[in-house]
Amino acid sequence: MPYRRLPNTDVARIKAMKIAYNKAKELPPFKLAFSQSLFQRLQSFMPLFEKNVLESKQTYANKVNKSKDYQQALRKARLYISHFLQVMNMAIQRGEQQPAIREFFGIDPNNSRLPNLISEESVLEWGEKLIKGEQERIKRGMTPITNPTIAVVKVRYEQFKETYHAHKIMQKSSSRYVNELAQLRKTADEIIALIWDDVEKTFANLPEELRREKCNEYGIIYVFRKNELSRISLPFVKAAPSLFDSIL
Numbered sequence: 001m002p003y004r005r006l007p008n009t010d011v012a013r014i015k016a017m018k019i020a021y022n023k024a025k026e027l028p029p030f031k032l033a034f035s036q037s038l039f040q041r042l043q044s045f046m047p048l049f050e051k052n053v054l055e056s057k058q059t060y061a062n063k064v065n066k067s068k069d070y071q072q073a074l075r076k077a078r079l080y081i082s083h084f085l086q087v088m089n090m091a092i093q094r095g096e097q098q099p100a101i102r103e104f105f106g107i108d109p110n111n112s113r114l115p116n117l118i119s120e121e122s123v124l125e126w127g128e129k130l131i132k133g134e135q136e137r138i139k140r141g142m143t144p145i146t147n148p149t150i151a152v153v154k155v156r157y158e159q160f161k162e163t164y165h166a167h168k169i170m171q172k173s174s175s176r177y178v179n180e181l182a183q184l185r186k187t188a189d190e191i192i193a194l195i196w197d198d199v200e201k202t203f204a205n206l207p208e209e210l211r212r213e214k215c216n217e218y219g220i221i222y223v224f225r226k227n228e229l230s231r232i233s234l235p236f237v238k239a240a241p242s243l244f245d246s247i248l
Helices: 010-026 036-093 099-105 120-139 150-202 208-216 243-247
Strands: 222-224 237-239
Touching: 010 036, 010 150, 036 099, 036 120, 036 150, 099 120, 120 150, 150 208, 208 222
Parallel strands: 222 237
Antiparallel strands: none
16 A cells, blocks of 8 residues: 655645645635645745745855854964964073063963864963953063064954854854754644645545545655556656665
């Protein structure tokens, strides 16, 4: 026996709902194979679902496009912070600066190791420390560190900070759409299943092939196993993949 297959993608869900909706619009209520209450529910839900699917796709596309800019800003900020600290250590090593200047940046005077800058948060933390520390040193008349100067480091830091906050907002927005869409998919599946149940009940007393044909007009898809296709071949049925096909 063929089995009914509910849509499993958003495109297929929208298509199934639109077929049922268009059928309801072209037929008077007494000829419609599913209830008016389901039609009203479909009518109010379908635009909401389409809107969320579209917005979710747009948010994801924006996230992908902005990701390159974000990674570039992160890489540059990390690089300039690291170079600033390396130049400071070399100046100390040459005797041009005293080890005590490390304290302006929250570093032990005897610690020449570079901080771990793997995480975004660590880049933000150390960027702020370097900017405040170097500005304080300059205020006291100390020789500024150059190549890079703190002004250049600050530009890279501010660029990254701006993209970081935008990235976090986009992540929250994307996560919200994912969660909302997951719930809407459950509702879409429920509505489609209820409509299809009504349609199948309406045509339950018709001969098998005619019943499937009528149900298909409402968007119902029946899947035949390959051994069943030898006995029937209709445009509104599909063959179920065999175990051998899945292995291939």
